[in-house]
Amino acid sequence: MKIVGIVGSNAEVSYNRLLLNFIKKQYSQLFDLDVIEIKDIPLFNQSDNQTESAPIQKLNKKITEADAVIIATPEHNHTIPASLKSVIEWLSFEIHPLENKPVMIVGASYYDQGSSRAQLHLRQILDAPGVNALVMPGNEFLLGKVKQAFDENNNLKEQNTIKFLESTLKKFVQFVQLVTRLDESSDQPLPEEDLHVTNTIDTTIKDVNMSAEDWVEQAAKKVNAVEGDTYVKLNRGILTVDQINTFLASMPMELTFADNNNQFLYYNYTKPAEEMLADRVPGQVGNPLALCHPERSLKSVEWVIQQLRSGKQDAVRVHVPTHGPDKFVVHNYQAMHDDQGNYAGINEYVLDFKPVVNWYLKQTGQKLEGSTDSLSNSPKHDVDAGSGATTKG
Amino acid sequence: MKKFIGLVGTNADHSTNRMLLQFMQKKFKQQADIELMEIRDIPIFNKPEDKVVPNIVKEMAEKIEQADGVIISTPEYDHSVPASLINALNWFSYGIFPFVDKPVMITGASYGTLGSSRAQLHLRQILDAPELKARIMPSSEFLLSHSLQAFDENSNLKDNDQVEKLTRLFEDFLVFVELVNQLTHAHGDNKKEAENFSWENI
Structure with a gap:
């Protein structure tokens, strides 16, 4: 509580x-x-x-x-x-x-x-x-x-x-x-989510087909997106676009950015889909979230976004147990907010907690109580267990 | 002639409580000199350790001290007194005690029915x-409801019954001030009690 x-x-x-x-x-x-x-x-x-x-x-x-x-x-x-x-x-x-x-x-x-x-x-x-x-x-x-x-x-x-x-x-x-x-x-149902992105917001790059394989290239051209060694001023610091990419690629987790209009705008692309914990392919970027998920899990996707947008929950975590006992993979759907506190979309980070916990146990000389694999035995959560984005097609 | 302070109980730019006090100022100018006092520039009270009271508060306290009485007109925010008026009163009882034994008449205006x-x-x-210990006139409520509709284009109260009621209450207040002036026996004690009332050491 x-x-x-x-x-x-x-x-x-x-x-x-x-x-x-x-x-x-x-x-x-x-x-x-x-x-x-x-x-x-x-x-x-x-x-x-x-x-x-x-x-x-x-x-x-x-x-x-x-x-x-x-x-x-x-x-x-x-x-x-x-x-x-x-x-x-x-x-x-x-x-x-x-x-x-x-x-x-x-x-x-x-x-x-x-x-x-x-x-x-x-x-x-x-x-x-x-x-x-x-x-x-x-x-x-x-x-x-x-x-x-x-x-x-x-x-x-x-x-x-x-x-x-x-x-x-x-x-x-x-x-x-x-x-x-x-x-x-007495709760009113939360408003429906526009998973097919039929509306635009201020930051939406307009007149580019969101489901196009080369959405990134088309959209970049449209807005003259900077790249390479161009400097970008951030809160707080200055990096080139290359440095930002290097930085994000080094994050020990898979990062995905969906805006508050339910459009998938970014993931830290470092490896092919089959090597990822939650597979994504470059051509997916730009898609409405509805296209990133199988039809059967759209209700769960909507539920998660409703929780985050309404502020009922700040983060929704789903353990995906399909990676075997050596991993404890969690899809973390973290609400993002702008500096006024307005909902700004989802930061989905997919993280294997196992190395973190192992490191902690080793450092502190502690052991987990109960069975040795208790970490991977938690009950399967039925929310979006089909996992986040799946490979298109 | 009696000298009164009309304390506007809000920091809002537009206030029917201010209008009510202005109306009283005009209406009763034969009987008393009512000076309106605004609270909007008083800084927020934060119980400063050094006990230093802002100059603006000191000046206002001095005027209250000098006056024969105070008329406070308060709006209602969330079933209570506005923070800005509480704020002023917090300062007026922090090392200075202008309200001790001061005759006070309370009026109030609200947009609603109550x-x-x-x-x-x-x-x-x-x-x-x-730490305030004012002498509040008993049994003398003046409640101006639906105050947005209560004044005419010359800022006069429209309803004659209300004007008469206010007039009678004000006449009572003049008598009340005289009465309070005779209630001198406890004044020394009250003053001492307020001064001894330390926010720290009781």
């Missing part, structure tokens, strides 16, 4: 930050907690819409992708700090990532009250129509007198507090599971 | 915090 922990204060010193970091460390068996800061988020102003700015988009993406959110709030003036209120206002103005998101509220304060009033306000705020979060009822966690609460290693001192916090967090995990089930049952 | 009712309740609780 992936949970985002929002530090509800932009102050340099914050016990709420300590509390979230403690939760992350102490209860890592229950969930992964990504502790995020709000200090880069500007003060909300409806006349100066900064929804598209990087800090807000980053927060939006993290919350959208998380299963749940924990907010740790201090109390200023009997309510939540302006900086936290501001964040919620941005997240209920043009974007609504907290909608139907399970949220748990915790809070630490210098006083006995432990942010009780701020927490009540926060509940009401999160319940507002523009926010529409699903705040876990009951189960308040108020940490009063925080200055005495942590030891020198930033751990909570009181065993009873640690136990109580654990029981509350366990209830929250159940709450998240419950809410997620409710949510799934 | 007229910022929940935000006003939160604002009452906020102003009651020990």
Whole structure:
């Protein structure tokens, strides 16, 4: 379970930050907690819409992708700090990532009250129509007198507090599971994927037959693509096209780039199809994804792209067990995003994990428990087990 | 004549709360001098370690200190007070305490039906915090709903009943200010309590 922990204060010193970091460390068996800061988020102003700015988009993406959110709030003036209120206002103005998101509220304060009033306000705020979060009822966690609460290693001192916090967090995990089930049952189907690429996007090279064997040559001519020793400026560096090719060819995996329009644009071509883990041939490049896969696996292909485009999953991994016990080949469909956080297509990297794991075991002197070939015995996944792209024809 | 600050509870360029305060400024100019105060240039509060309050905040606090009372008009964002107004109040209780025992009248305007009712309740609780400790006029809600349609082309409130209600409330506020001025017994304690209220050392 992936949970985002929002530090509800932009102050340099914050016990709420300590509390979230403690939760992350102490209860890592229950969930992964990504502790995020709000200090880069500007003060909300409806006349100066900064929804598209990087800090807000980053927060939006993290919350959208998380299963749940924990907010740790201090109390200023009997309510939540302006900086936290501001964040919620941005997240209920043009974007609504907290909608139907399970949220748990915790809070630490210098006083006995432990942010009780701020927490009540926060509940009401999160319940507002523009926010529409699903705040876990009951189960308040108020940490009063925080200055005495942590030891020198930033751990909570009181065993009873640690136990109580654990029981509350366990209830929250159940709450998240419950809410997620409710949510799934009412889920709208995701939009269909245009696997035949009937539309174009800004970067589509137009008026070249996508299924042509020499699409690369035709398309390159069309856009005057640079090659050879021409320099290309990158983030961050400068390489010639030849150097980029050398670099990508040296990657210890097979790389494939499909854009967000489902067009196969690139693979790091170093060897013939029959020597590859997932076979590709030069003439395939440029094809719509529908042409790269057998008809029977198109539904699976669509499902994978829907997961990535919608942000439901950041990566879909499929183990392809047809390579024998000496390899553990995984097709990794990794979502790509531009610097605004928009879906930009798929980086499919096909990697044999076996040498990586073997190297790790050797370096650390560890052995795998159980059978010697446990690594290659994982159950066959039925998603696109026909594997990624297959040789055309 | 009484001198009041009309605190615009939002940093938005267009605000019916600003219009409401401007209307009150004009309507009650015989009874009081209302100076509008904007919060949009106040930097975001981040509890600075060095406790240095920005000059703009100090200047505003000084004006509030000098005034006989403050009228705050708040919109409602997400069932509560806008971050920008909370932000201003955070600063106004960080080593400076201009609101202690200051008579405050709360008004609010909203585009919808409820007229910022929940935000006003939160604002009452906020102003009651020990480090702000304002004297908020009790039982005196003024909620202006559907505020986009509430003003005519001369920026006057259209609905006569509402104008009358606002007038009566304002007259009450003038009396309330006098009353508060007599509530002096606890003033020393309140001031001390606010000053002793350290964000660090309680």
